[in-house]
Amino acid sequence: MSHSKVHLSIHSARQQQPPAEATLHWLPCKTGQSCDADVAKLFNPTIQVLKPSGDLQGEASSSTQPLLEASFRGRQLRGQRLVLPPGYKGFVTTAGAPSSSVQGCTGGEESQEDEDEDLGEVEGSAQGQRRRPCKHWIVRHTFDSVTYWNHDTPPGRSDLPRRVFDWMAVAKQVHQPVSREQVEEQMRTMQL
Amino acid sequence: MAGEACSCLYGTRVLESDKSEESWAGQPCVLGIDEAGRGPVLGAMVYAAAVAPESSDLSGRDFNDSKALTAERRDSLFDDISNDPQIGYCAEILSAQFISACMLSRDRVSLNLLAMESTYKIIRSIMDKGYKLTKVFIDTVGDAERYAQRLAQQFPSLQFTVCPKADALYPVVSAASIVAKVLRDRALESNKKDVGVEEHVQLGSGYPADPHTKAWLRSSLNNVFGFSQPQLVRFSWETANKLVAETAIDIKFEADADEGKDAAGSGTQQRLSFAPATRQGAVVETQALGRHAYFRARKLARIGDSF
Numbered sequence: 314m315s316h317s318k319v320h321l322s323i324h325s326a327r328q329q330q331p332p333a334e335a336t337l338h339w340l341p342c343k344t345g346q347s348c349d350a351d352v353a354k355l356f357n358p359t360i361q362v363l364k365p366s367g368d369l370q371g372e373a374s375s376s377t378q379p380l381l382e383a384s385f386r387g388r389q390l391r392g393q394r395l396v397l398p399p400g401y402k403g404f405v406t407t408a409g410a411p412s413s414s415v416q417g418c419t420g421g422e423e424s425q426e427d428e429d430e431d432l433g434e435v436e437g438s439a440q441g442q443r444r445r446p447c448k449h450w451i452v453r454h455t456f457d458s459v460t461y462w463n464h465d466t467p468p469g470r471s472d473l474p475r476r477v478f479d480w481m482a483v484a485k486q487v488h489q490p491v492s493r494e495q496v497e498e499q500m501r502t503m504q505l
Numbered sequence: 506m507a508g509e510a511c512s513c514l515y516g517t518r519v520l521e522s523d524k525s526e527e528s529w530a531g532q533p534c535v536l537g538i539d540e541a542g543r544g545p546v547l548g549a550m551v552y553a554a555a556v557a558p559e560s561s562d563l564s565g566r567d568f569n570d571s572k573a574l575t576a577e578r579r580d581s582l583f584d585d586i587s588n589d590p591q592i593g594y595c596a597e598i599l600s601a602q603f604i605s606a607c608m609l610s611r612d613r614v615s616l617n618l619l620a621m622e623s624t625y626k627i628i629r630s631i632m633d634k635g636y637k638l639t640k641v642f643i644d645t646v647g648d649a650e651r652y653a654q655r656l657a658q659q660f661p662s663l664q665f666t667v668c669p670k671a672d673a674l675y676p677v678v679s680a681a682s683i684v685a686k687v688l689r690d691r692a693l694e695s696n697k698k699d700v701g702v703e704e705h706v707q708l709g710s711g712y713p714a715d716p717h718t719k720a721w722l723r724s725s726l727n728n729v730f731g732f733s734q735p736q737l738v739r740f741s742w743e744t745a746n747k748l749v750a751e752t753a754i755d756i757k758f759e760a761d762a763d764e765g766k767d768a769a770g771s772g773t774q775q776r777l778s779f780a781p782a783t784r785q786g787a788v789v790e791t792q793a794l795g796r797h798a799y800f801r802a803r804k805l806a807r808i809g810d811s812f
Contacts, residue, residue, distance in 0.1 A: 319808055342758040350729040359602070359736065361515060384515070386731045386749065387605030387740025388758060464760035465610045477803045 318447040322409060335405055335454035338392075339461040339474055340385060359384040363391065363467070380468060381460070392462035395474060398482045403456035409449035511688055512695035513549050513598040514736045519626075520688065522586070524593035525634040529558040536631060536641045537677030538624060541685035543616070543646075545711030546742040547718060548693035550604060552623040553596035555680035556636050561591055568679035569672075576690065583687040586680055593636070594684045595627045598692050601739045608741035611760050617647070625659055632660075640664045642678045644671035693737075700734040708737075713744040726752050 323332065338356070350356075364380040383390045397403055461474035468475070511520070524530060534556050542550040557563060568582060586592050599619060607614040624643070632638055641660075645652055645667050653667040668674070672682040693711065702708070709717025722745065725733045731749040732738045738745050796807075 341760065342756050344754055344756045346754045348728060348754060351727075355727065355730040355733065355735060359515070384602050384606065384735065386735070386756065387602070387609050387738070387745075388760075389606035389610060464758055465612075473803060477805060480799075480803060480805065 320447050320449045321404065321406070322449065322451045323404075332404075332452045332454050335456050337403070337405075337456050337459045339459050341390070341462055341464040342385075356383065356385065383462065385462075389465050390462040391465065391467045392460055393468040394458050394460040395478045396458040397456075398478070400485065401481055403459070404450075404452045405454040405456065406450040406452050409451045511598065511691040512699055513600045513692050514696055514699055515600055515602050517600065517603055517623075518598045519595065519630065520598065521595045521630070522593050523634060524556075524590060525636055527590055527593075529561075529591065530593075530634075530636045532637060533559040533639045534636045535559050535677050536628065536636075536638055537671070537675055537679070537681040538627070538641065538643045539672050539678050539682040539685050540620065540644075541682070541689040542693075542711070543620070544713075545718075546713045546722070546739050546744045547708055547711035547737050548601055548696060549689060550599045550619075551596055551685045551689045551692065552599070552620065552627055553594060553681045553685035553688065554627045554631055555586065555677050555684060556593045556595075556631055556638070557591060557677050557680070559639060563592075563676035563680060566676065566680075568676050568683055574683075579683055579687055582683050586684060592680060593631075593634075594681065595630050595634075596684055596688050597623045597627055598688060599623060600692075600736075601696075602736050605738070605740040608739075611763070621652075621655070624656075628660060628663075638663055640666065642666045642671050642675040643668075644678055644682070645669060696737055700736055702734055702737075713742065719744075722748060728753050 336352075338352070360381055360383045362379045363382045366377055366379060378394045378396070381392050381394075383392065459474065461468070461472065463469075463472060535558075536554050536556050538552065538554045540550065540552045542548060566582075566585075568586075574582070586594065604616070604619065607619055608616065628638075628641065641656070641663050643652075643656070643665065646669070649667040649669065653665045656665045656667070657663075666675075671678045673679070693708070697706075697708065698704075706721070707717045708721050709715035709719075711718055713719070722732070722738070726748060727733045727735070731740060731745070731753050740746060740749070796805075800806075
């Protein structure tokens, strides 16, 4: 398993202003194409509030986001807005050219320097992995929430987008270093 | 009734002319049911019921054969019915959006089922209002006998007469026919305004064979949303579906793949996946191969391995 660096440009020389906040809708469909869409005119007006507060049964933290309905290509969509947990930020990016002129990137050549210490926590990285050139992403928009939509079915706990957000909320805890004392304490309580 | 009150862009809407407080409502009453706008690819479908005392004679009122009447004459008769203390009505407007949503849902609700449910709803509404219903007359397409049986099962206290051309045979059905047609036309006009179609623009009758309608559909195609006034269109109609498939960007719904059918319900198997042709356009989930099932289930890929 190799690991690579990604360079994220939030301000690049070519962009005039800092990236704007975007409203994202995560639809229950796929397309291979990318193009402009008049969301404000042709999607937003179809959005209705089904239920003002979206408390889902069994959820520990009650969601105050309303349950929504909308219509897309005649399909009934039902969805809810998911807010990114603290410490997270969303970026909509496009690929930039990986070049050595971008700070920190190898520009396609292997470098003997710069161990990827920050990527280490997930990998358990081994020495001698083949290094890829650094990727360069340019941030076009930022976001703090996503509204996701199901085809017909109301939003539920097992929905994929919700499970992704669940992971984000616990990821930090999972990666938090644990001391020997904490392990011993936990084992003591389990034995009781 | 003002045009705006007939607007139904989303879901369904029930409209009534309630005469249940009149003394005749407690006496035996008859109900006539008819629909309008079943066939068109644009706008709402309306199911309407007209209720009148069993003893009344509506045959002289010229409600008959509503298809032969001009729009103006129909409008005038509709006003007569609304103002007549001896005739009540109850109608449900089913928006194009609602029809599309039901027919394209995972349950694939058929138009016939929608028709039946709407019929049940308005009969129930009339009964709940307190009219003493005895007989119901319904115009039908398809198997009249079977439909009559189902209705009798739902409403054992009522006597049903189901037959084609009932709107020509029974004046109370003709009255319902007029209510349905007028509400359908007004709903379409109202929707037209709501979605910003200019008044001079011709939608035609809304039937798929109508050249005005065909021309309008073609002129309002939209790359992403199918049509630039999507709330007017029944996407479940083959006409609309075909146009969208031919001209708009290719969009595949996961729900369709689960069904194994395409939107028009022809039963052909549909493959959902896009072949990840190049690294650039690769679908993210393939990148998750080799990772723990927890991440694969959530389609989470390592950031550096993506794109």
